[in-house]
Amino acid sequence: MPVRALTIQQVADELGRSRDWLHANWQRLVAEQKLPRPLLEGGALTWSAAQFYAWQDRHLSKRERVAAAAYRAAFEAASTADTSLIDTSVADARARLTERFVGAAA
Numbered sequence: 001m002p003v004r005a006l007t008i009q010q011v012a013d014e015l016g017r018s019r020d021w022l023h024a025n026w027q028r029l030v031a032e033q034k035l036p037r038p039l040l041e042g043g044a045l046t047w048s049a050a051q052f053y054a055w056q057d058r059h060l061s062k063r064e065r066v067a068a069a070a071y072r073a074a075f076e077a078a079s080t081a082d083t084s085l086i087d088t089s090v091a092d093a094r095a096r097l098t099e100r101f102v103g104a105a106a
Contacts, residue, residue, distance in 0.1 A: 004050070006048075006049050008022055015035075035055070036052055
């Protein structure tokens with residue numbers, strides 16, 4: 001299974017900071033142990049998603065860590081869902097009937 005990586009923009013968003021701020025401060029934050037070390041320090045900065053979220057959730061209770069992981073997984077699944085698999089035939093048929101009968105009465 002490949003390691004999912006977070007871009008500098010995604011980490012900045014998680015921290016509530018700008019990409020430029022994180023780019024200017026990441027080395028200090030790593031040295032102060034306020035941010036995990038990125039996967040690669042040269043070129044495009046990326047962090048292991050598992051490592052970053054484990055670090056971010058380190059002060060949560062076990063129950064809260066499980067809930068946070070479930071929430072992130074559900075959010076990722078919803079944001080990457082293939083909408084071409086959704087059956088819209090009922091909604092399409094309903095729209096045609098509404099247009100045909102309601103439109104004729106107006």
